[in-house]
């Protein structure tokens with residue numbers, strides 16, 4: 001489970017910390033040991049003052065003339081965002097999107113381990129996708145009681161999403177990353193993040209259209 005202070009951070013700050021985290025990994029992979037609020041700010045397109053404020057809110061202060069130690073910052077942000085621990089993640093719906101997500105190798109390093117995958121299509125049962133076994137969705141509830149994933153990725157058609165989400169919640173899943181273009185009505189204790197790619201494209205088109213005028 002994530003460390004307690006993350007609950008007190010405003011969502012925009014959590015979003016920025018996640019971006020710093022990504023860029024810090026990139027710097028670390030490239031052999032950079034220290035960074036500055038100016039460099040991090042440039043990488044995620046915010047001002048150095050915002051970077052300093054976000055990092056000091058989590059108790060990390062850069063040293064004048066030296067900056068921030070990349071590895072320590074990765075560790076501190078990882079702990080705060082819950083990536084310092086392993087999360088078990090189940091994926092439901094192994095279609096075009098689910099298949100690509102199962103094959104994506106970037107989740108593991110952030111502490112997200114895809115443990116199970118389920119689909120209602122018998123043609124997919126028994127397949128290994130990205131090293132994860134795809135099973136019959138009708139046995140999902142029972143299986144999840146054993147593997148106890150904390151998080152779920154929902155990649156089923158929109159009309160199927162509410163009932164699949166209800167089964168996930170019933171099996172004790174605490175958070176759902178929902179790719180289906182529909183709003184899920186779930187108990188308040190279940191966290192939901194909706195990723196609606198089409199509406200993001202619409203927002204982008206709107207920005208382009210309005211900045212062109």
Ligand SMILES: NC(=O)c1ccc[n+]([C@@H]2O[C@H](COP(=O)([O-])OP(=O)(O)OC[C@H]3O[C@@H](n4cnc5c(N)ncnc54)[C@H](O)[C@@H]3O)[C@@H](O)[C@H]2O)c1
Pocket residue numbers: 092093094095096097098118119120121137154155156157158160164179180181196197198
């Ligand atoms: N593919 C994309 O780029 C993309 C982009 C944006 C949003 N989405 C959304 O993500 C979701 C998945 O999209 P897709 O393109 O992978 O669709 P898809 O039709 O290729 O795959 C959906 C999968 O879900 C399975 N499924 C259906 N009902 C199920 C159930 N009750 N339980 C378990 N599995 C079930 C199907 O058998 C299928 O394998 C959709 O809601 C779609 O609108 C997809």
